Amino acid sequence: MPDLRKHRGSHPQDQLLFVIESDPELRQGTCDLSGRLKTMLREISEERGWNWEIELVPDPDPVLSRADQIVASADSQILNQAERWFNLVRFAIETRVPDAWIVDLSRERL
Structure with a gap:
């Protein structure tokens, strides 16, 4: 399940x-x-x-969540709220650790 x-x-x-x-x-x-x-x-x-x-800034989450520019983050709440985003950690792992074991937990795959 x-x-x-x-x-x-x-x-x-x-x-x-x-x-x-x-x-x-x-x-x-x-x-x-x-x-x-x-x-x-x-x-x-x-x-x-x-x-x-x-x-x-002291608290970047609200700033990033409301940004009209591309936001680079791996924080799920920011990625869910930002209008335009880039998953920085995923990119870093895929490009710098090619043999990393990545488990896809996205709903599309379940």
């Missing part, structure tokens, strides 16, 4: 449990990694002549 469960969505206490202000070290670590990623993306885009706009 196929598994028909749906994503549960956010937990009612997520805002309390994962509020970034509750852990200053987590906030600093997140900012450090985000800043490094932004720098790397900017450098790559400049090297290749790509006209990218790279922006850091």
Whole structure:
């Protein structure tokens, strides 16, 4: 029998449990990694002549979900809500790990 469960969505206490202000070290670590990623993306885009706009925001999910541009993500909620999207992780696995074992769980195959 196929598994028909749906994503549960956010937990009612997520805002309390994962509020970034509750852990200053987590906030600093997140900012450090985000800043490094932004720098790397900017450098790559400049090297290749790509006209990218790279922006850091505290909560990117609503921004990505409402974007009118193509969104690169692997987050199912964002992919479900975004108007135009690209599954970045799938592309990375298919192009960089050609021998990866991929299980297709799409409804078309069930």
